[in-house]
Amino acid sequence: MPYHHGNLREALLEKATEAIEEDGIGALSLRAVARRAGVSHGAPAHHFSDKTDLLTALATRAMDRFRAALATGVREAGGSEREKLRAMGRAYVRFATEHPALFRIITSSEFIRRDDPEFAASYQSTFDMLKQAVSEAQREGWAQGVDAMALVILSWSTAHGLTTLWLDGALADGVGPFDLEAVAAHVFEVLTAV
Amino acid sequence: MPYHHGNLREALLEKATEAIEEDGIGALSLRAVARRAGVSHGAPAHHFSDKTDLLTALATRAMDRFRAALATGVREAGGSEREKLRAMGRAYVRFATEHPALFRIITSSEFIRRDDPEFAASYQSTFDMLKQAVSEAQREGWAQGVDAMALVILSWSTAHGLTTLWLDGALADGVGPFDLEAVAAHVFEVLTAV
DNA sequence: ATGCTATCTTTCCGATGTCAAGATTGAAGA
DNA sequence: TCTTCAATCTTGACATCGGAAAGATAGCAT
Structure with a gap:
């Protein structure tokens, strides 16, 4: 067990991600992350000024993964621009x-x-992906005459609202249990039908 | 300063609401609420088994206020069923x-x-309000042939997504600053235009 | 080899949620 | 009226947390 860890910064981000995916974001403690990495509780301070600082670095990587996931989804879709947006x-x-x-x-x-x-x-890169997808779907014929910004906001809001309501269990409470992916597909159909 | 507070339960809910509206939900501490109410840090335990328990009671009242606000909005709207939904x-x-x-x-x-x-x-009462509003708007002619549940989910998701994205500052980051109420009105117009 | 700097450990502080034990109060029953 | 008792509140304790400070260690450049 060497005094110097080697690449503690990376290890902390990794262990923090593990801890978060296991116990949720609210339960995360800096000291627990340090323990997971086999290091004293004061060690993280040299790589992250703050708990928020660590989480921000973590969020940046997560956002990259998120954008990659969106891009993969679009790439596998092919077809029309509207279908790509869906x-x-x-x-x-x-x-x-x-x-x-x-x-x-x-x-x-x-x-x-x-x-x-x-x-x-x-974040901007991800948002630009959406803006471009909306723009091309509209150029293809979707929602002619509607303000482009409103369309971007509408699309983003719908996907985001559906997702967060689901994650918080609010939808199942109100509407009963259902298959999220199927309903999501259906909702996006309705939205892009015009 | 009497030993017995009188109606500590009420006072705690009130002070907690104040504290939350001032400093946000993340910063709320049970002990701070007790201090605001002029009572020792152990007192709340006799009225709320838990911090979560207090917040749940608080959320129930907030949900009642929320439903009342929605009802007021609808009542002042009048006009068509679609306009009520908007x-x-x-x-x-x-x-x-x-x-x-x-x-x-x-x-x-x-x-x-x-x-x-x-x-x-x-929560159910509030959700029922939405279901009814959607149902009547559809009976009036909105989105004929679309599954009712999908419409409810679509409406709720859009309003919710727009709101949470705004509160988290995500929309302004991506799209630039704008007048939320105006954009919201516009988005709901687009959504109910079909 | 020597010194320097980044890295890591240890120790300390105030604050938090929760629990247990004791003090106080008001009210019901004798 | 006196007594008992349950509800209410206080006090003290414990583990844990985020953060700061000070000291130990290791690797690297000179």
Whole structure:
């Protein structure tokens, strides 16, 4: 057990991700992460000024994975531009159900600093993907005459709302249990039908 | 200063609401609430078994206020059933911006027990309002032939997604600053235009 | 080999949620 | 009226947390 860990920063991010996916974001403690990494509780301070700082770095990586997941969904969809947009929505929901804690972090403002340069850049890239997908679907004929920004907001809001309501269990409470992926696909059909 | 407070339970809920609206839900501590109420840190335990228990009781009241706000919005709208539904969406957004912390609590599953009987009942009442509004709008001619449940989920998700994205600052980051109420109204127009 | 700096450990502080034990009160029953 | 008793509140304790400070160690450049 060497005094120097080697690449503690990486290890901490990794262990923190594990801990979060196991016990949820609310239960995460810096000291527990340090324990997982086999290091004293004061060690993380040299790599992250703050608990929020660690989570922000973690969120930046999660956002990269999220964007990659969306891109993969779109790529596998092919077909029309509208179908690509729907595929993006389905990928949005799927990522969130597969990594609920990561999704929570990247969309929340309680645990991270959204104005952190690296996170903001990663976030912008993701948002640009959506803007472009919406723009091309509209060029293809979707929702002619509607303000483009409103369409972006509408698309993003629907996917996001559906996802977060599901994660919080609010939808099942109100409407009864259902297959999220199927309903999500259906909802996105309705949305892009015009 | 009498030994017995009189109605500590009420006072604690009130002070907790104050604290939450001032400093946010994440910063709330039971001991701070006790201090605000002028009582020792152990006192709350006799009225709430848990921090979660207090927050759940608080969320139940907040949910009642939320439902009342939605009802008021609808009542003032009048007009067609579709217009009522749109008014409900606008009231949804407005309540959330006026009481962000309360809104956060009632929609989250991290701070409260959603299966608490009283909360669940209050939540059901609110959800029923939405279901009815959607149902009547559809009977009036909106989105003929679309599955009713999908419409309910679509409406709720859009309002909820727009609201939470706004509260977390995610929309402004991606799209630039804008007037939420105006955009919300526009988005709901698009959604109910079919 | 020597010194320097980043890394890690240890120790300490105030604060939190929860529990247990004791003090106080008001009210019901004798 | 006196007594008992349950509900209410206080006090003290414990483990844990995030964060700061000070000391130990290791690797690297000179």
